Amino acid sequence: MTLLEVRDLVVEYGTDQAVRAVDRVSFDVGRGEIFGVLGESGSGKTTLMTAITRLQRPPARIAGGTVTYRPSDGPPAELVGCSPQQLRDLRWERVAVVFQSAMSSLNPVMRIGTQFADAIRAHRSIKRAAAWDRAADLLDLVGIPRDRVRGYPHELSGGMRQRAAIALSLACEPDLVVMDEPTTAVDVVMQRQILDNLKQLQDSFGFSVLFVTHDLSLLVELADRIMVMYAGRAVEIAPAADIYRDPKHPYTQGLRDSFPSLHGPRRELRGIGGAPPDLRQLPAGCAFEPRCPQRVDDCRETSPALIERDHTQAACLLLDLQEVRHAGGR
Incomplete structure (x- = not known):
């Protein structure tokens, strides 16, 4: 069952020339689920978290979308439209x-x-x-x-x-704990202790976790599902195991290949070239196109929507091309 439902959430900074830091992001968090949010610095992870909890500060503002909390013992609450008193009642309690x-x-x-x-x-x-x-x-x-x-x-x-x-x-x-990179400033040994402790607590109390981080290796072990963000958009949503074994989006593949595997044969590490785009001047097509090693001509003009394939949602034109080639091969 769904505990948190986010639909087409938009968060902007500024008023005259607003910069869209979160662009029509949608996802669900189930009861008892650990849902990871992954991306580089500047991808919109923290902005998304503060918007969901209504902790954003000016000049940030929610420009569209809904965030619905669905308790098991009462009517759903729309967090975007909550009054200050309603938010006070929900925070820390729920x-x-x-x-x-x-x-x-x-x-x-x-x-x-x-x-x-x-x-x-x-x-x-x-x-x-x-x-x-x-x-x-x-x-x-x-x-x-x-x-x-x-x-x-x-x-x-x-x-x-x-x-x-x-x-x-x-x-x-609470039913839901939102964690924004809670282990960034500690060493790897303490990080492991904290995450093991968190998992034990989550198993005991059954709360859901929305875990925000830039560390894919951490989420692969901890999360049930992962949403990958790039330039304010969700580019892939999939079970954690699928994100590691068979990522569909080239950006997710780049993140996966940027850290060494602790098991299996050695492999060459391949970083992601270039830098994240300026949100004030996003490309006309796919935001990742200038850095993508698999880009095609259509990527410069078309901004792909999330497409579902085998329990994975990914925003990449390659999925459509693969489908066409597979159909043609038959």
């Missing part, structure tokens, strides 16, 4: 966020327990002592000693602060 700067998102002059208790008591009618007990329980869930609840953020290591931010997002047992 939809929580782990920010990109998770290690610095905790208030440095407040005890950790105080910050947790404030978030809990904003949504639960419980006494402060009970909220502190709940905070200690949450820290214990992510492998942080309970007595650290009386400490300050600077007394925790980077990995512990990262895990504390994840614990805080679970304070009110």
